[in-house]
Amino acid sequence: MEQNVIEVRNLTKRFxxxxxxxxxxxxxxGFITGLIGANGAGKSTLIRLIMGMAVPAAGEIxxxxxxxxxxxxxxxxxxxxxxxxxHFYEQLTIGMLKTxxxxxxxxxxxxxxxxxxxxxxxxxxxxxxSLSKGMKMKLSLALALSHQADLLIMDEPTAGLDPxxxxxxxELLAELMLDERKSILxxxxxxxxLDRVADYIAFLHRGSLVFNESKEGLFDRYGLxxxxxxxxxxxxxxxFVGIRETGTGFEALxxxxxxxxxxxxxxAQVERPTLEDIMFFTAKGAAANV
Amino acid sequence: xxxxxxxxxxxxxxxxxFNAAYALVFGVFLQSAFSPLMVSMLPPIMMMMFAASMExxxxxxxxxxxxxxxxxxxxxxxxxxxxxxxxxxxxxMAAIDAANEFAYTGKNAxxxxxxxxxxxxxxxxTMLYAAFYYPIQYWMGVKYSNIISFVSIFFMVIVxxxxxxxxxxxxxxxxxxxxxxxxxxxxxxxxxxxxYRLSLAIFTRLDMAG
Numbered sequence: 001m002e003q004n005v006i007e008v009r010n011l012t013k014r015f016x017x018x019x020x021x022x023x024x025x026x027x028x029x030g031f032i033t034g035l036i037g038a039n040g041a042g043k044s045t046l047i048r049l050i051m052g053m054a055v056p057a058a059g060e061i062x063x064x065x066x067x068x069x070x071x072x073x074x075x076x077x078x079x080x081x082x083x084x085x086x087h088f089y090e091q092l093t094i095g096m097l098k099t100x101x102x103x104x105x106x107x108x109x110x111x112x113x114x115x116x117x118x119x120x121x122x123x124x125x126x127x128x129x130s131l132s133k134g135m136k137m138k139l140s141l142a143l144a145l146s147h148q149a150d151l152l153i154m155d156e157p158t159a160g161l162d163p164x165x166x167x168x169x170x171e172l173l174a175e176l177m178l179d180e181r182k183s184i185l186x187x188x189x190x191x192x193x194l195d196r197v198a199d200y201i202a203f204l205h206r207g208s209l210v211f212n213e214s215k216e217g218l219f220d221r222y223g224l225x226x227x228x229x230x231x232x233x234x235x236x237x238x239x240f241v242g243i244r245e246t247g248t249g250f251e252a253l254x255x256x257x258x259x260x261x262x263x264x265x266x267x268a269q270v271e272r273p274t275l276e277d278i279m280f281f282t283a284k285g286a287a288a289n290v
Numbered sequence: 291x292x293x294x295x296x297x298x299x300x301x302x303x304x305x306x307x308f309n310a311a312y313a314l315v316f317g318v319f320l321q322s323a324f325s326p327l328m329v330s331m332l333p334p335i336m337m338m339m340f341a342a343s344m345e346x347x348x349x350x351x352x353x354x355x356x357x358x359x360x361x362x363x364x365x366x367x368x369x370x371x372x373x374x375x376x377x378x379x380x381x382x383m384a385a386i387d388a389a390n391e392f393a394y395t396g397k398n399a400x401x402x403x404x405x406x407x408x409x410x411x412x413x414x415x416t417m418l419y420a421a422f423y424y425p426i427q428y429w430m431g432v433k434y435s436n437i438i439s440f441v442s443i444f445f446m447v448i449v450x451x452x453x454x455x456x457x458x459x460x461x462x463x464x465x466x467x468x469x470x471x472x473x474x475x476x477x478x479x480x481x482x483x484x485x486y487r488l489s490l491a492i493f494t495r496l497d498m499a500g
Contacts, residue, residue: 053355054497076358087352089301089344100297104357 005029005151005183006050011059013045020045020207023059027200030180032173033212034194035187036275037204038283043187044084046204047155050185051081063151077106080144084156086136088128094139095124105147116142134165141169145176152176152184158193166190170197191275201275203282210282223257224277226250227268239263242281253281294359294367295374298341305340309333309382317386318393326404329386330379330412335419335443337375342427342435351432355498365428365490369482372420376413383412410471414478419446421478421485428492431499 006027013020020042027033037043048054050061052072061068063075088097102108120138137157144152158166174197176182202212228249239260240252253273254260261270309332317329345351354364387404423442427435
């Protein structure tokens with residue numbers, strides 16, 4: 001039976017110029033879930049709420065079936081967290097940082113940590129401040145993965161990384177997922193990363209959850225439609241989430257691929273969209289649909 | 291909580307040298323009747339400031355916030371650490387006193403005397419400073435730590451100079467009055483505990499800032 005590793009119910013968090021409103025979200029155990037959305041969509045806020053680092057205005061978050069608000073310490077023991085930016089003490093060496101970090105975790109595995117350092121070519125004697133952004137991300141991963149976490153939460157881990165390490169990271173995640181008890185929540189706006197590894201996609205747009213479903217289900221449901229502008233009457237336009245019109249024709253995203261295929265049969269091309277297409281047309285839908 | 295206190299000491303380990311240097315300056319070279327008071331109080335006050343500056347520079351709350359500890363443990367560790375800093379102050383005070391004794395014995399020089407009243411007062415002021423400092427820091431955030439330190443020190447200078455005057459005038463009375471000797475530290479501890487509860491109430495309602 002499928003279990004949820006994270007359950008978010010009626011979650012609301014308000015800031016002066018932005019709000020996450022009434023979020024309902026399940027993150028399934030044993031899978032990689034990609035959290036996508038444009039910059040400022042609320043991905044980091046949602047992750048900070050899940051980590052108990054932000055306080056919700058309303059709603060409840062349960063991780064491993066336990067309330068984050070009430071049992072945050074026990075929950076975080078089983079979470080490996082990778083932030084989008086380095087938050088380690090810059091003046092410390094990696095070895096010294098480890099001596100601070102490791103005693104907090106009952107299941108800390110020193111040998112595993114050394115293995116990750118070797119794999120990432122990091123020396124325990126290096127100071128954090130001497131590391132590049134990519135190396136800091138590797139350090140963050142090594143720390144997050146060395147206490148046998150059941151859930152890995154990563155906030156924009158690939159932002160600003162070179163393509164070689166990005167690919168390496170994705171391979172590492174795929175390796176981790178060989179253990180079916182592990183789960184990964186991975187926020188990014190670089191959707192090509194998720195095209196490769198994600199099982200489920202949750203899409204946040206302007207503080208609201210647009211969808212949270214399996215990648216395959218998503219690609220079955222959504223279609224990228226290309227055709228000539230003459231096809232675009234009022235009824236056809238209603239079929240699309242977003243439309244981009246040019247002098248030579250239109251490109252549009254539908255979330256009801258079957259209907260569009262039957263209505264526009266032979267008159268338009270319906271292709272499998274990328275996650276970026278889905279994000280772009282949904283985010284720009286209202287403006288582009290004019 | 292132990293690991294949080296340990297973390298604080300590892301991260302700030304080089305800053306303890308500043309304490310030793312200041313103790314030397316105020317305890318030996320610029321000696322006055324209140325040198326022991328100053329030497330014992332400097333470590334907690336300075337280390338609270340250094341810790342805040344270190345947190346700000348390294349976005350340390352983002353680090354601490356991901357660790358398997360509760361918010362209550364984070365606040366408790368901050369307050370318990372003050373006692374350790376004060377202990378360092380006492381050790382420095384004793385060390386400076388011993389050094390002065392050694393250097394000035396037989397030279398007819400005046401050395402500041404450590405009295406029970408002085409220890410009790412330095413303890414009380416340390417507790418009072420922390421009780422004032424931490425709730426404001428939790429409320430305003432670590433990014434305002436410089437302003438908070440400035441305001442807290444200003445507040446402490448006023449309190450210190452007032453109390454110094456009182457001690458000067460009523461020293462004999464104060465040291466023999468058990469209520470004052472026990473009452474001041476007890477009151478400061480009570481304020482310290484109240485401050486802890488207030489900081490906890492503030493911190494559990496706010497987002498952790500990076």
